[in-house]
Amino acid sequence: MRLTEKGILKNIDWWLVASYIVLVFIGIVNIYASIHSTEVSSVFDPAGRSGKQFIWSIISIACAGLILFVINPRIYEGLSLPIYIGTVALLIAVIFLGTEVKGSRSWFELGPARFQPAELSKIATSLFLATVMSQFGFRIGRARDFISVAAIILVPMLIIIAQSETGSALVYAGFIFVLYREGLSGWLIFLAGMFIALFIITLTVSSYAAILALAVIVSLCDAAYTGSIRHWLKIYLPAFAALAGIPFLLDWLGSLTDNSEAVIKKIEPLYVLLAAGALAVPFILYKAYRTRKMFTLLAVGAFVLGIVLSFSTEFIFENVLQDHQRQRIEVLLGMKEDPTGVGYNVNQSMIAIGSGGLLGKGYLHGTQTTYGFVPEQSTDFIFCTVGEEWGFVGTTAVILIYVFLIGRIIIQAEGSREAFTRIYGYCVASCIFMHLFINIGMTIGLMPVIGIPLPFVSYGGSSLLAFTIMLFIFIALKSNENHNFT
Incomplete structure (x- = not known):
């Protein structure tokens, strides 16, 4: 009525x-x-x-x-x-x-x-x-x-x-x-935010930094959820620290020779990181399957999806976004300065x-x-x-x-x-x-x-x-x- x-x-x-x-x-x-x-x-x-x-x-x-x-x-x-x-x-x-x-x-x-x-x-x-x-x-x-x-x-x-x-x-x-108010898992929202951060890091730093940061965050979340923080500190943290030093190590080794055709100068840090991931992921998946840790399986899936997104970032940025949208993002992220153009407003x-x-x-x-x-x-x-x-x-x-x-x-x-x-x-x-x-x-x-x-x-x-x-x-x-x- x-x-x-x-x-x-x-x-x-x-x-x-x-x-x-x-x-x-x-x-x-x-x-x-x-x-x-x-x-x-x-x-x-x-x-x-x-x-x-x-x-x-x-x-x-x-x-x-x-x-x-x-x-x-x-x-x-x-x-x-x-x-x-x-x-x-x-x-x-x-x-x-x-x-x-x-x-x-x-x-x-x-x-x-x-x-x-x-x-x-x-x-x-x-x-x-x-x-x-x-x-x-x-x-x-x-x-x-x-x-x-x-x-x-x-x-x-x-x-x-x-x-x-x-x-x-x-x-x-x-x-x-x-x-979220009606019951959506907060992990999915966190995942969405993480992918946005991944997009930004890939644009402003490098794919290497983005994927390494993704691996650190995903593995740390998995360790917190499954109660294995000590294991993460003992095994994963030293491994990530070593991987973070790979670009610097390759640069240093490359500086030791003047030969531009030297193999060491042609090695991309990103390929080293992907090779390490290719070796580690199957082992992690097998262990998670044996111990019935479903969250770990989901975490690995998120990591793989993040890698795909990181490699897709340049294509999306250059081919999907329009010129004015791309320019505004570049100005916002400090990738370029244009105080009299896009950044004027x-x-x-x-x-x-x-x-x-x-x-x-x-x-x-x-x-x-x-x-x-x-x-x-x-x-x-x-x-x-x-x-x-x-x-x-x-x-x-x-x-x-x-x-x-x-x-x-x-x-x-x-x-x-x-x-x-x-x-x-x-x-x-x-x-x-x-x-x-x-x-x-x-x-x-x-x-x-x-x-x-x-x-x-x-x-x-x-x-x-x-x-x-x-x-x-x-x-x-x-x-x-x-x-x-x-």
Whole structure:
């Protein structure tokens, strides 16, 4: 039974609503600050970005009202599959029918407005994940169930990558927090993080260093899990120390002769390492099989997979990633410097944030902001506007509001009596967290520039509307649940 308006108002989590309103307000005033000297003189002028964002905020609040007072929250679970299928169809259609913007064909033009299906796909994926994972008998540890949820996440993610929207696709990695909450082994998350580190070490140092580091970590984890740390210290540690010295030994031996054709100068350290691994792995596998140590077998499998990834890194980097993505990663990892090219945005953003000091330069008094030194300052780099004009205090306040919002969603989700609401709540929190982490990371040079908006704050109607719908669906689900159990 749908609640009366009085019952709905009573059960709404007003802390979440207040956090939302504050963030939207912060977004509008800072969007105006980023363009006031070049576009318009009034924050509400519809010709400027701040005025357009204000209009979108009214539309978003109207949608929030429909979600809270008109739409029955019980329909979401039943409609999650058709919503998901429809969104995937839109993601495919936009590749062929959409408008190309900055090298990415991911936008539909609807008259004066533009719409990005990738924003809605996060809502659809969250709803469908919650539906599938809340079914009776679902177990994330069972292969069939894990494959089903992995497919739900990967299908839209891969399509978005095909649109050249790597940033939007990266947000889907946040769903791993949802899977972990519902029982996914922490070892799998650790493994994913290890492979990312392996990719970075291979690019910045060498395959030799990456594979040796992988062997150390995998063997140490296996020793910790099987209770054989002493054995690891006695056998493995000296072996790894010896292998670490191989490149230096070969260099020294090579320096003893001037003959460029000497065999010692042609020996690659990596081949020595692989030969040592080829000798050790069969022995380790045989011993693990005899002693029924399944974790050791899995560890060896992870090690072999890591070797394949390390050897694939150069191919992926050179042939899969696009030029601008490759350049941004190179600048981020310090492989090259380009302060006037790819690194320009980040450098100017960091200058803006740093120049704000403790209390900032004052509203509408930011020089980096006023004179337009930071491109995309009202969208992807809106956080540097806050940093320059409101200083450390202002940026800390904004981050704390996000922390409160995400924390409140998680607390409400944990207190839910219905699995669907709990899982959906974690999906919402994960999406907001990933956007927050990546966006702020971009502005301070800790993440590559991949075009991720700051939720509720960055300029962009489709982003604001999508996050509003996502958040208020959760608020409506909790409001309805609170009424049913009071």
